[in-house]
Amino acid sequence: MLRLPAFRLRQPTSLAEACRILSGEGPAARVVAGGTDLWPNLKRRNQKASTVISLARVPELAGVRAGGEVRLGAMETLADLERAPALVTRYPALARAIGSISSPVLRNLGTLGGNVCLDTRCTYYDQNEEWRRSIHYCMKAEGRICWVAPSSPRCWAVQSADSAPMLVALDARVRLASSAGEREIPVAALYRDDGIDYLAKRPDEIVAEVALPAESDAAHLRTAFFKLRRRGSIDFGVLSVAVALRTEGGRVTDARVVLGSIASFPSPAGEVARALIGAPLTTESIRAAAQRSRAAATPMDNTDFDPRWRGQVTPVYVERTLRAAAGLDAADGA
Amino acid sequence: MPDPGIPPAGTAAPGEAAERDFAVVGTPFRRVDGRAKVTGSTRFADDLSWPRMAFVKLARSTVPHARIRGIDLTRAERVPGVLGFLTGADLPSTFGILPVSQDEHALARDLVRHVGDPIAAVAATSEDAAHEAALAIEVDYELLPTIGSVEEAIATPEPRLHGYADRGNLHKVVSMEFGDVEAGFAEADRVFEDLFFYDGNTHLPLEQHATVALPEDEGRVTVWSSTQTPHYLHRALTRVLGLPASHIRVVATPNGGGFGGKSDPFGHEIVCAAMALKLGRPARIALTREEVFYCHRGRHPVLMRLRTGVRADGTLTGQSLETTLDGGAYGSYGVASTYYTGALQTVTYRLPRYRFEAIRAFTNKPACGPKRGHGTPQPRFGWEVQLDKIAVELGLDPAALRLRNLEQPGTVTANWLRLGTVGLGSCIEAVVAGSRFRERWGRMPEGRGLGLACGSYLCGAGLPIYWNHMPQSGVAIHLDRGGGVAVFCGQTEIGQGSDSVLAAVVAEVLGVGLADIRLQVADTAFTPVDLGSYSSRVTLMVGHAAREAAERARETIARAVAAQLEVPAERLVFAERRVFDAADPGRGLAWEEAVIAAEARFGTLATTGSYIPPRSPGKYRGAGVGPSPTYSYSAAVVEVEVDRETGVWRPVQVWIAHDIGRAINPALVVGQVEGSVYMGLGEAMMEESAFRRLPKARSHALVHKFPSVLEYKSLTFEEMPPVTTYLIEEPDPAGPFGAKEVGQGPLLPIPPACANAIFDAVGVRIDQVPIHPHMVLKALEAKAKGRPPRHGPERFPEVEAELKLATGRKSKDGTMTERDEALRAGSVAVLTTKLEGKRGE
Ligand SMILES: Cc1cc2nc3c(=O)[nH]c(=O)nc-3n(C[C@H](O)[C@H](O)[C@H](O)COP(=O)(O)OP(=O)(O)OC[C@H]3O[C@@H](n4cnc5c(N)ncnc54)[C@H](O)[C@@H]3O)c2cc1C
Numbered sequence A: 001m002l003r004l005p006a007f008r009l010r011q012p013t014s015l016a017e018a019c020r021i022l023s024g025e026g027p028a029a030r031v032v033a034g035g036t037d038l039w040p041n042l043k044r045r046n047q048k049a050s051t052v053i054s055l056a057r058v059p060e061l062a063g064v065r066a067g068g069e070v071r072l073g074a075m076e077t078l079a080d081l082e083r084a085p086a087l088v089t090r091y092p093a094l095a096r097a098i099g100s101i102s103s104p105v106l107r108n109l110g111t112l113g114g115n116v117c118l119d120t121r122c123t124y125y126d127q128n129e130e131w132r133r134s135i136h137y138c139m140k141a142e143g144r145i146c147w148v149a150p151s152s153p154r155c156w157a158v159q160s161a162d163s164a165p166m167l168v169a170l171d172a173r174v175r176l177a178s179s180a181g182e183r184e185i186p187v188a189a190l191y192r193d194d195g196i197d198y199l200a201k202r203p204d205e206i207v208a209e210v211a212l213p214a215e216s217d218a219a220h221l222r223t224a225f226f227k228l229r230r231r232g233s234i235d236f237g238v239l240s241v242a243v244a245l246r247t248e249g250g251r252v253t254d255a256r257v258v259l260g261s262i263a264s265f266p267s268p269a270g271e272v273a274r275a276l277i278g279a280p281l282t283t284e285s286i287r288a289a290a291q292r293s294r295a296a297a298t299p300m301d302n303t304d305f306d307p308r309w310r311g312q313v314t315p316v317y318v319e320r321t322l323r324a325a326a327g328l329d330a331a332d333g334a
Numbered sequence B: 001m002p003d004p005g006i007p008p009a010g011t012a013a014p015g016e017a018a019e020r021d022f023a024v025v026g027t028p029f030r031r032v033d034g035r036a037k038v039t040g041s042t043r044f045a046d047d048l049s050w051p052r053m054a055f056v057k058l059a060r061s062t063v064p065h066a067r068i069r070g071i072d073l074t075r076a077e078r079v080p081g082v083l084g085f086l087t088g089a090d091l092p093s094t095f096g097i098l099p100v101s102q103d104e105h106a107l108a109r110d111l112v113r114h115v116g117d118p119i120a121a122v123a124a125t126s127e128d129a130a131h132e133a134a135l136a137i138e139v140d141y142e143l144l145p146t147i148g149s150v151e152e153a154i155a156t157p158e159p160r161l162h163g164y165a166d167r168g169n170l171h172k173v174v175s176m177e178f179g180d181v182e183a184g185f186a187e188a189d190r191v192f193e194d195l196f197f198y199d200g201n202t203h204l205p206l207e208q209h210a211t212v213a214l215p216e217d218e219g220r221v222t223v224w225s226s227t228q229t230p231h232y233l234h235r236a237l238t239r240v241l242g243l244p245a246s247h248i249r250v251v252a253t254p255n256g257g258g259f260g261g262k263s264d265p266f267g268h269e270i271v272c273a274a275m276a277l278k279l280g281r282p283a284r285i286a287l288t289r290e291e292v293f294y295c296h297r298g299r300h301p302v303l304m305r306l307r308t309g310v311r312a313d314g315t316l317t318g319q320s321l322e323t324t325l326d327g328g329a330y331g332s333y334g335v336a337s338t339y340y341t342g343a344l345q346t347v348t349y350r351l352p353r354y355r356f357e358a359i360r361a362f363t364n365k366p367a368c369g370p371k372r373g374h375g376t377p378q379p380r381f382g383w384e385v386q387l388d389k390i391a392v393e394l395g396l397d398p399a400a401l402r403l404r405n406l407e408q409p410g411t412v413t414a415n416w417l418r419l420g421t422v423g424l425g426s427c428i429e430a431v432v433a434g435s436r437f438r439e440r441w442g443r444m445p446e447g448r449g450l451g452l453a454c455g456s457y458l459c460g461a462g463l464p465i466y467w468n469h470m471p472q473s474g475v476a477i478h479l480d481r482g483g484g485v486a487v488f489c490g491q492t493e494i495g496q497g498s499d500s501v502l503a504a505v506v507a508e509v510l511g512v513g514l515a516d517i518r519l520q521v522a523d524t525a526f527t528p529v530d531l532g533s534y535s536s537r538v539t540l541m542v543g544h545a546a547r548e549a550a551e552r553a554r555e556t557i558a559r560a561v562a563a564q565l566e567v568p569a570e571r572l573v574f575a576e577r578r579v580f581d582a583a584d585p586g587r588g589l590a591w592e593e594a595v596i597a598a599e600a601r602f603g604t605l606a607t608t609g610s611y612i613p614p615r616s617p618g619k620y621r622g623a624g625v626g627p628s629p630t631y632s633y634s635a636a637v638v639e640v641e642v643d644r645e646t647g648v649w650r651p652v653q654v655w656i657a658h659d660i661g662r663a664i665n666p667a668l669v670v671g672q673v674e675g676s677v678y679m680g681l682g683e684a685m686m687e688e689s690a691f692r693r694l695p696k697a698r699s700h701a702l703v704h705k706f707p708s709v710l711e712y713k714s715l716t717f718e719e720m721p722p723v724t725t726y727l728i729e730e731p732d733p734a735g736p737f738g739a740k741e742v743g744q745g746p747l748l749p750i751p752p753a754c755a756n757a758i759f760d761a762v763g764v765r766i767d768q769v770p771i772h773p774h775m776v777l778k779a780l781e782a783k784a785k786g787r788p789p790r791h792g793p794e795r796f797p798e799v800e801a802e803l804k805l806a807t808g809r810k811s812k813d814g815t816m817t818e819r820d821e822a823l824r825a826g827s828v829a830v831l832t833t834k835l836e837g838k839r840g841e
């Protein structure tokens, strides 16, 4: 069996205490929420931690607060959120995106905070210590070369958190807490286009909450989410499409189309959105707009499936997700 | 084997075959190990534990091919809790499953041949300490060129992975011809030629391999292991440990799935025993999932060139099959696997002439070996897809084409295999009717399609792995005066239900309940030898041995009861835990009383039974692979849905019929059929042995792409379509109560049925598996551009023909009459040969 290396476990009971411990311990410490990403990474030794700070007993991180906007505590489990009435009725595409994560058992453990902070993935990296020794590691951990693109100066590991593209499309914001204070930034600003340094948050910051604006709910936006993966459960995506459209008088006034699991960050398919604005939601306009997503998707050979094919079918799935948002036909499902 | 209960094949119509009543056989019953499995009380190998037990870990090669210059243990020795080490120098003897390829070392001596090859072992007081120490072992390598494919093996004869290969890095080169195939082609109206590729894949049992060893007095040792073949492991341990066989006891624990992946003796099993002996402590090793991928022995990737001659009416005139196998770094079962890629091509449809050529290459990857269907799903895929093409081209119905060429019961095939009953026709009719194939095939809406394919498999390999004249299966029964029946047999429960079959056969013969029976199995010290759970041999061979042992016990008891009740022994019936007079059922003894009567009369009661398969008529080199007491048959129709814009496809429904002869426990039979469908769909849809080679200028690496259960894709329940199973029961006199195998055969029709269904749905041919969506999409694009609507291999490597020798049998047309004459005359045909290769290391 793969074994967890030894570490010190801290279990703070308030957010302030958690922040204090985290800043005190420095980069050798890591927080853990559900552990469904951290524990495998520690076992495979592609992440290291001398101290692990559990957020399980921090009361401020729990709960769903629904008013005009809806605020989701970082420690809410994915299983609770996919069924939370505030999400199912007002942000159904997000509930669906969350319900597409991993498997029912893992969703009982995994949290929203852990999901937005999910480590980027790559088939050269998500491997045991012994395996990675046989490729002399790679740039993301302990090595020098990126095996996906050996002459590239950067890492192309994939941001595969399924909540992320939908949160970006919904214009959600994230509240970050640290011993230096709190700040709230758009989820879109949390991510960086870099497989190694993939979060814009400082290491001493804890994700406390995710806020969903009232103007992004089902009364205001037409939304849809699609996830492409090999199997109907357990698998990470190899492409996801998050769509949020605002319409007035039958024409699109605002559009967000965000692709997930295809780059190191949730990448907006800007050309698609631009092509939609001002257009009616018809089969033709959607097809024409979706064609523009091809350029937004440059998949690399570090996930399941043929990378060329992933790029090739991106417009097809963008089109289908747009059609689902437009109510032209039922969503294909995740 | 005399079987008075079963009429000869062909005389009984299916429904009326069971003219004798059975109490247990034929009725679904709960498997005897079921409760323990679902309540968690089954003790698998890594559940076993002793005080002072040492935990063993292996340091494995991180390079694909190298000479070991040195092993430095100094850092590892300093890890707290370390108890000791072993390296290759401690275990110098080679071993391997086949006598002709004793090419493995428990720990590498001087060469490592793939990433994951074991090099050194460390034992410690905890698993964590053992792991830390294993990571701290340092190995100095001198890198050698690597071979990643069959083509590279052909192009790189030196340096050799093994000195004993037939030629360069070609482990095995086979060439045989039965009848004049070219003459057969000349007679044909069309000769179809296709290239097919079947990728490798692995077994993926839930249970990762584990072994526990306990040192005992007098330098003896007991080894518990998750192995399908305790007898062969016993032999390997004897050879490498250098102990008398009687000092080693091997117990196979219930396997949490095997599928062929636990059929070889493994280095970690030998190391665990050696470590226990060295330390004088119990020792346990439990592999990680990644290590299971390094043990592998899974399906060989096979490239095929298939040429078949056909008359316009669909009659087959001859076939030539060439295969190449990517064998990985060791021999394993590879010689047998190589022959199996050709051996069963002839048992479904009459092929009057047949030529088979094959090569198995050594490559720097974990060794391939037997996986469910062992070597036969690959050529079966090619054959069944090609038949579909023939049907379409000649305008014939695919079912009719197969039925027209059906092999007949009792036939000796072109390659000298003697068939038993052939239920294939009934299988085809069942799935064709169930799926309404004749009404719907070729007429479904675009994107939906039906595909038909068939298959056949052995009911036990006719020959043991090492040459001997002893039984392949033995059973001993001891009757307790309390009425308990203790059954001893070397057979191994790997999840397939063999414990239940063994108990059912004994219960049936003695007329007792399953609860009266206790099994002692898979223990080389306490049970008669059974060769193991491979080649679908257990139900047939153990069943015969159990039946013989039980019948002998019944006879003894009948004599005692007959004397006591003064009734003729032949009139006694054993049923419902009683022994009574058929003419006067009230007159009888309770089972316990009957046993007491017999023990009082004859002394302690114990009997044995054993089984040796009939000899096969084939006498040529390679004739040892393929013969079986009889063959099972299956047919399947798969319905698929194909997304034309993306190439994504999914099975919607499967209809499968299996010729089981007789189902001893129909519930288990259906379970095996569904499990085979599941595994076959995985191979058709996604499972693959993908390797990564990094840019050569920067790295020497050649690694398994994703040795993990998450990234090595196999089916989940989500993908599993509804399966309708038909059991075809035409009892075969060769099987116990008429039973045939079911563990492997039903996998075979599934991959080709999927490919054929995709053609029916969207008109493109995918001549390889797994069928990834990008392949379907490429073929659809080709079709749209007016190019051949196909995706599949384009080239077949040319290997020098000097190896090929024509058949020694100078036949003009290779007709069956001539073969029958030869058989009657007892003449021996020399049909194949190979270049003289240097044998041994
Ligand atoms: C088999 C398998 C399949 C999976 N499939 C999917 C999938 O399909 N889609 C998907 O999106 N994910 C998938 N996951 C990943 C994971 O289960 C989810 O992303 C989950 O939401 C992670 O949450 P967690 O609470 O378990 O995170 P943890 O493992 O506890 O943490 C993940 C990371 O975030 C950090 N972190 C956690 N909480 C906070 C916080 N509040 N503030 C700051 N940092 C924090 C941790 O330090 C760690 O680096 C899969 C995992 C497995 C094992």
Ligand code: SF4
Binding pocket: A121, A122, A123, A124, A125, A138, A139, A140, A141, A145, A146, A147, A148, A149, A154, A155, A156, A157, A195, A302
């Ligand atoms: S993208 Fe490159 S650097 Fe990043 S994890 Fe993969 S191989 Fe390593």
